[in-house]
Amino acid sequence: MAKKEDNKIGLIGATAYIVGSIIGSGIFIAPKGIVQHAGSVGLSLIIWVFCALLNMITAINYIELGTSIPESGADLAYIDYMGWTPIAFSLLWLSLLIQSSSSAAVLYLTFGKYLVQALDPIYCFSDATADSVAKLFGFGLLLFLTLTNMFSLQKFASRVQIISMCSKIFATAIIIGIGFFFIVFRGATSHYSSSEIMKNSNWKPGAIVLAIYQGNWAFGGFTTLNYGSEEIQIKDFRKTLPRACLGGLCISAVIYVLVNVSYFAILTPQEIIDSSAVATTFIQKTVGNGPAFAVPAVVGLLLIGTLNGDVFSWSR
Structure with missing residues (x-):
């Protein structure tokens, strides 16, 4: 077994855990929560930027x-450091029994369902079989990630996270590239005209609060390293934590804003609200139905990074 210090993560691995934990499947499937409450393109983008700044202050x-x-x-x-041990103990058990376990169950089942959906062109499972296969996929991934985080944090688990981070950046870069291609070369700027960008904005305080809540949820994950502080290399700890946390947040914020700019260039706010998989709708309207079939497989694979980050933080 590797020496303890040799099995700890450095700056790149730490940044990958932050980006991998923040950027999940939501940006590809359902980034409609903010649009639903904000109502317009302009107000939605303002709230995305505001939430990024708010989470940086929290970070x-x-x-x-x-x-x-x-x-x-x-x-x-x-x-516990403050001496409030009973409260800390209650928080631990509340997290283990309700928050972490229920979230894990949903995420791993979601991963399994996307993989089953991706296999449809090759083999079509019946409804009963598909549910069981999805659970097996999810359980297999849970076992795999648990073992890698236990025995090979630096050599394997952090590398999985780095690969996942690069894959997420690449996948979002494709969406951003397509969107800006249509903006620059196809003139897809009608939704950003002065008459459209703030159209149907919902300025009610309740709606804005709900939109901000959705945005804050999208940035959840920047505390991942705080859960595993002792897994960061000691010699650079005080430099690595702030650089990785703020760097990962900045990368995620830029990606979120640019992806939404691309979505809004092609789709109306109502189309985003009505879509069950925004990335699929976006690809269908820009590239065609062929590549859209790959979206479930891509989302399922990209979920590995989110789940790996969750195993890292929840177990600690």
């Missing part, structure tokens, strides 16, 4: 806590 607080109290566990460690 700075977690960076201060993480570098001052370099213990794994994030909220649990910080509350």
Whole structure:
């Protein structure tokens, strides 16, 4: 077994965990929560930027806590450090029994369902069989990621996360590239005209709060390293944590905004709201139905990065 220090992650691996935990399947499937409440293209983009800035401010607080109290566990460690052990104990069990376990079940089942859907052109499962196969795929991935995070954090688990991060950036870059191609060369700017960009904006305080809530949820994951502070290489810990956290947040924020700019260039707000898989609808309207069949497989594979980050944080 590798020495403890040799099995810890560096800056690139740490940044990959942040990006991989923040950017999930939502940006490809259902980035409609903000549009649903904001109503317009312009207000939706403003809220995306506002949420990015808000989460960076929150991240700075977690960076201060993480570098001052370099213990794994994030909220649990910080509350326990204050001497509020009963509250920390309650938080731990609430997280284990309800939050983490239920979220894990949903995410792994989602991964399995996307893989089953991707196999449809090759082999069509019956409804009963498809459900069982999806659960087996999810359980197999859970077992695989758990073992890699236990025994090979630096050599394998962090490399899986780096590959996943690069894959997510590549997949989103394709969407961004297609969107900006249509904006620059096809004149797809009608949704950004002065008469359309703020059309149907919902300025009600309740709607804006709900839109911000959706945006904050999309940026969830920047505390991943705080959960595993003791897994970061000690010699660079105080530099790695802030650089990885803020760097990962900046990368994710730029990707989120540019992907949404591309979506809005092709799709109307109502089309985004009505779509069950926005990336699929986007590809169908720009490239055609052929490549759209690959979306479930891509989303399923990209979920591995999110799930790997969750195993890293939840287990610690």
